Amino acid sequence: MSNTTAAGVPFQTIGIIGCGLIGCSIAAALKMRGFRGRIVGCGRAGANLETAAARGHIDAAETDLAKGARQCDLVVVCTPVDHIVHDVRLAADACRTGTLITDAGSVKQTICGPLSHGIPPSVTFIGSHPIAGSEKQGCAHASPDLFENRVCVVAPDPATPRHEVDRLGAFWRSLGLAVVEMSPEDHDRALAQTSHVPHVVAAALAASLTAQNQGLTAGGFQDTTRIAAGDPELWTAILLANAEAVADGARGFSECLAALVRAVETRDKRALVELLRSAKTNRDAATFRNEPPA
Amino acid sequence: MSNTTAAGVPFQTIGIIGCGLIGCSIAAALKMRGFRGRIVGCGRAGANLETAAARGHIDAAETDLAKGARQCDLVVVCTPVDHIVHDVRLAADACRTGTLITDAGSVKQTICGPLSHGIPPSVTFIGSHPIAGSEKQGCAHASPDLFENRVCVVAPDPATPRHEVDRLGAFWRSLGLAVVEMSPEDHDRALAQTSHVPHVVAAALAASLTAQNQGLTAGGFQDTTRIAAGDPELWTAILLANAEAVADGARGFSECLAALVRAVETRDKRALVELLRSAKTNRDAATFRNEPPA
Numbered sequence: 001m002s003n004t005t006a007a008g009v010p011f012q013t014i015g016i017i018g019c020g021l022i023g024c025s026i027a028a029a030l031k032m033r034g035f036r037g038r039i040v041g042c043g044r045a046g047a048n049l050e051t052a053a054a055r056g057h058i059d060a061a062e063t064d065l066a067k068g069a070r071q072c073d074l075v076v077v078c079t080p081v082d083h084i085v086h087d088v089r090l091a092a093d094a095c096r097t098g099t100l101i102t103d104a105g106s107v108k109q110t111i112c113g114p115l116s117h118g119i120p121p122s123v124t125f126i127g128s129h130p131i132a133g134s135e136k137q138g139c140a141h142a143s144p145d146l147f148e149n150r151v152c153v154v155a156p157d158p159a160t161p162r163h164e165v166d167r168l169g170a171f172w173r174s175l176g177l178a179v180v181e182m183s184p185e186d187h188d189r190a191l192a193q194t195s196h197v198p199h200v201v202a203a204a205l206a207a208s209l210t211a212q213n214q215g216l217t218a219g220g221f222q223d224t225t226r227i228a229a230g231d232p233e234l235w236t237a238i239l240l241a242n243a244e245a246v247a248d249g250a251r252g253f254s255e256c257l258a259a260l261v262r263a264v265e266t267r268d269k270r271a272l273v274e275l276l277r278s279a280k281t282n283r284d285a286a287t288f289r290n291e292p293p294a
Numbered sequence: 295m296s297n298t299t300a301a302g303v304p305f306q307t308i309g310i311i312g313c314g315l316i317g318c319s320i321a322a323a324l325k326m327r328g329f330r331g332r333i334v335g336c337g338r339a340g341a342n343l344e345t346a347a348a349r350g351h352i353d354a355a356e357t358d359l360a361k362g363a364r365q366c367d368l369v370v371v372c373t374p375v376d377h378i379v380h381d382v383r384l385a386a387d388a389c390r391t392g393t394l395i396t397d398a399g400s401v402k403q404t405i406c407g408p409l410s411h412g413i414p415p416s417v418t419f420i421g422s423h424p425i426a427g428s429e430k431q432g433c434a435h436a437s438p439d440l441f442e443n444r445v446c447v448v449a450p451d452p453a454t455p456r457h458e459v460d461r462l463g464a465f466w467r468s469l470g471l472a473v474v475e476m477s478p479e480d481h482d483r484a485l486a487q488t489s490h491v492p493h494v495v496a497a498a499l500a501a502s503l504t505a506q507n508q509g510l511t512a513g514g515f516q517d518t519t520r521i522a523a524g525d526p527e528l529w530t531a532i533l534l535a536n537a538e539a540v541a542d543g544a545r546g547f548s549e550c551l552a553a554l555v556r557a558v559e560t561r562d563k564r565a566l567v568e569l570l571r572s573a574k575t576n577r578d579a580a581t582f583r584n585e586p587p588a
Contacts, residue, residue, distance in 0.1 A: 197502075199514060204550040205550075206574070207550040216425060216484045221492050223520045232570035253498055256501040257548070269534060278501055279522045284523060
């Protein structure tokens with residue numbers, strides 16, 4: 001565990017809207033890292049909210065979002081990306097003066113764009129994306145380590161007061177994340193390449209597996225397709241919210257694939273070694289801060 | 295650990311030709327599972343052979359392949375796929391009457407085809423492929439668990455005596471593998487889909503990552519590209535030895551990818567959910583016998 005703690009985060013009551021994998025992992029990380037305040041979990045009545053309360057991730061469960069948000073000085077909206085704008089507006093209209101609202105959505109333009117207006121001036125919204133996840137869903141799979149040594153992108157509007165950006169940065173850092181500031185546009189283009197296109201590619205690999213070969217897979221197939229086990233509805237919303245960048249990224253990927261397949265088909269040994277070597281160099285250089293070097 | 299042991303394998307002295315990751319994992323598994331005979335490791339003088347001896351995976355190290363093979367009643371050739379035919383012939387010419395020779399190569403036609411003639415009648419060669427591996431190389435990363443609950447394909451010639459196939463099956467099962475008999479052609483077509491195309495796809499994903507986005511990757515990218523960190527020379531040899539099936543498999547994959555990208559570009563929510571759902575169904579159905587169900 002990195003040695004930052006959540007003991008000194010500048011908030012007394014933190015609201016988690018959406019108590020699934022991400023929301024409950026945030027709550028669990030806060031508890032593990034010594035957060036001294038109160039955590040209010042908001043969501044639909046059901047298994048996630050019950051598990052969150054039973055496991056002690058949250059101090060109070062609230063099915064009325066406005067009633068929950070009203071108690072908080074920080075609200076983190078962790079619902080699916082196509083619900084976030086709606087849920088932030090509901091929270092913003094209910095919150096006390098001075099409350100900071102953020103989200104944890106995997107896309108930023110379709111969230112930060114609409115929310116750049118219509119938020120009451122007494123509260124502040126800043127978009128966030130803690131880059132971490134799992135193919136598994138729900139509070140039952142939440143982990144206080146999920147964000148350990150990962151990166152969180154924060155995408156403030158140019159007009160956002162600096163001290164609010166700093167408060168938000170301090171919050172994410174207290175969970176073990178490194179914080180990077182980016183525009184929503186730059187975030188979405190980058191994440192298309194590092195997350196959304198890999199998801200589509202993994203899904204295509206899984207889809208192309210024929211039934212009679214299902215028993216002849218091993219670690220390679222298992223790793224390469226792991227994210228294809230993710231929730232189809234959640235991922236449809238993410239991909240459609242970043243459609244243009246995903247299609248662009250898929251074209252870049254397909255060109256690399258075509259070059260590799262051409263080298264295989266023409267038995268061009270030298271070209272193939274070179275392409276695989278440059279892929280390996282790129283892969284080895286990618287930052288996986290929680291994985292020991294190979 | 296499955297409850298089969300190697301105490302009763304029908305061989306007294308087993309030769310491992312090529313003491314890298316696969317060869318040393320076989321030796322380590324034999325030791326862990328109570329093999330009572332002797333293991334002779336053959337390879338070039340160097341770190342792998344030294345580590346294999348130092349860690350006790352092998353009982354004797356031999357840099358002269360013929361000299362090593364002469365001592366054995368089973369020889370397992372674990373060298374790169376483009377060396378196997380040569381090494382099997384060397385071993386076959388040196389072996390005593392009755393010796394069984396097999397290999398662990400990831401392709402079978404370019405190995406079993408040439409070796410269907412020219413082997414002295416006093417010894418038997420049967421091609422094998424224990425489907426397991428790692429992106430890491432060398433004896434230093436060997437593990438006695440590598441084959442635990444994996445599948446080994448055995449590809450005997452129709453003329454091979456049944457009792458030799460049975461002896462070989464007993465050997466692989468003693469390492470924790472399930473044994474499946476297939477023709478070299480069927481093996482290569484299947485493995486193109488379950489291993490070789492995923493490798494090319496992972497390499498293309500890694501190759502398409504631009505430098506400024508290397509820090510914005512997380513678990514999804516990490517898993518999806520893990521095998522792209524594998525050895526470029528080893529994989530070039532595998533892909534070129536199965537070029538036609540790999541190119542065919544890549545076409546099947548690309549069609550699935552194109553359908554997904556089309557659904558993203560046309561914002562066809564219903565089609566996209568359906569495609570991701572069928573990918574998930576396929577992925578969940580693939581047999582990963584050493585992974586607990588999600």
